Amino acid sequence: MTHDAPVLQLRDIHRHFGATAIIRGVNLAVRAGERVALIGPNGAGKSTLFNLISGALAPSAGEIRLLGRPIQGMRPEKIHRLGLARSFQVSSLFEQLSVQENLRCALLWSQGYRYSFWHFLARQPRLNTAVAQWLERLGLQTQRHEAVRNLSYAQQRALELGVTLAGGASVILLDEPTAGMSRDETRHFVALIRQITEGKTLLVVEHDMDVVFGLADRIAVLVQGQIMACDSPAAVRDNPAVQQAYLGALPPLRDEPNGQENHA
Numbered sequence: 001m002t003h004d005a006p007v008l009q010l011r012d013i014h015r016h017f018g019a020t021a022i023i024r025g026v027n028l029a030v031r032a033g034e035r036v037a038l039i040g041p042n043g044a045g046k047s048t049l050f051n052l053i054s055g056a057l058a059p060s061a062g063e064i065r066l067l068g069r070p071i072q073g074m075r076p077e078k079i080h081r082l083g084l085a086r087s088f089q090v091s092s093l094f095e096q097l098s099v100q101e102n103l104r105c106a107l108l109w110s111q112g113y114r115y116s117f118w119h120f121l122a123r124q125p126r127l128n129t130a131v132a133q134w135l136e137r138l139g140l141q142t143q144r145h146e147a148v149r150n151l152s153y154a155q156q157r158a159l160e161l162g163v164t165l166a167g168g169a170s171v172i173l174l175d176e177p178t179a180g181m182s183r184d185e186t187r188h189f190v191a192l193i194r195q196i197t198e199g200k201t202l203l204v205v206e207h208d209m210d211v212v213f214g215l216a217d218r219i220a221v222l223v224q225g226q227i228m229a230c231d232s233p234a235a236v237r238d239n240p241a242v243q244q245a246y247l248g249a250l251p252p253l254r255d256e257p258n259g260q261e262n263h264a
Ligand SMILES: Nc1ncnc2c1ncn2[C@@H]1O[C@H](COP(=O)(O)OP(=O)(O)OP(=O)(O)O)[C@@H](O)[C@H]1O
Pocket: 017, 022, 040, 041, 042, 043, 044, 045, 046, 047, 048, 049
């Protein structure tokens, strides 16, 4: 379900490195509960834009609002505390800890535990229930005591997604969530993303067009640091400028029989 007020809003964002302008006046509004995919050719500026939103970089100009508050130039931890979490291409899990220990760490933060040991003991039953729920959602009950380094790659990515979400953020940035997965793993993972991010707001950078068209409510196309189009998958797929940029590599929409044209 989506609401009208944007929870993430970029207004005329610019970023240059030295004399080179990389992000050149990006405007984007993502509404609550929406799933927006950010696509674009290599070097278009997608990672830079994610770095600007998550606080790893400050914009050279422009305003970024999260849940109505300006966040441009804030430190990443502060932006995280305000409700935005980013999942990376490279695993950010504690490899030597078990699956449930990783989830516990993420949940401790979201349940308000900071430094008080007594507080921690009092909260443990609730914490254990929440860990069990996440293990079930992620399909990782059998692996609960397994060290992360012994999981398959796809299982590690599922746990990483769980850890990102268990922190309680309402706006989630996913950076190439299915990179390195087989076709089957990708299909399964997209279904998992859909299921466990229900109600959250998602901005996803992804190169796999099947994933993009299978997941996104809207697609933003970034080319040379500017948004060329931002619209429904059908409208973006039918946009001549986008077609030209992608040289016909966009897939048919999922509900089209035999890949027939659909001008909905
Ligand atoms: N810290 C930096 N200093 C200088 N140039 C940078 C820096 N970070 C990124 N760039 C340049 O900005 C441009 C956009 O890079 P970016 O990684 O944002 O693109 P991208 O769309 O994410 O590409 P890809 O799809 O290949 O990951 C590239 O030309 C890159 O070399």
